[in-house]
Amino acid sequence: AQSVTQPDIHITVSEGASLELRCNYSYGATPYLFWYVQSPGQGLQLLLKYFSGDTLVQGIKGFEAEFKRSQSSFNLRKPSVHWSDAAEYFCAVGAAYGGSQGNLIFGKGTKLSVKP
């Protein structure tokens, strides 16, 4: 069965420090992978996605993620965190494009706090 694991429930980093949020997935075929961000009281916003090709993908707000098939991972990184990055981050996996199911399977999220 498809699943997504985000091992860290809560992470605190200092403003200006680098960030890495971990995501591991379980999926039988080539996955489509996503990172979403949710600010308090808001819906989810797509940060970046991986479908195929270059395993290092760039997203909005200076985020990037690297797909590592051998490790079944899709970790999110940012070189320098800003206070406005404080939010909850969700990793998700989807079945093949055009498949019978369009839904995403989400991890339980990692809450990011940023210290001044």
Next chain:
Amino acid sequence: GAGVSQSPSNKVTEKGKDVELRCDPISGHTALYWYRQSLGQGLEFLIYFQGNSAPDKSGLPSDRFSAERTGGSVSTLTIQRTQQEDSAVYLCASSSRDRGLYEQYFGPGTRLTVT
């Protein structure tokens, strides 16, 4: 352009009552999804509509939950005889095939509290 909108933003109801939650997807998006976000549970898929195809209801937790999508646009999620465990944020998302079904755009959600 306008994003996905949901109403109401908050709903408080008594146990045993029925509730209806509404979602207006982005104009032209053929796919519409409902998810439930519970504290500590992350996001759970509930139901998926794609064009005129039969909806994928595989995520609905019980027969008290149902959803419809009228005219390929607006969707209503109905919960009958609400229970306290139904308290959650219900999120709607939409997408279009030309951008990839999984590039989903989410609404702000409806926070449901069952007392």
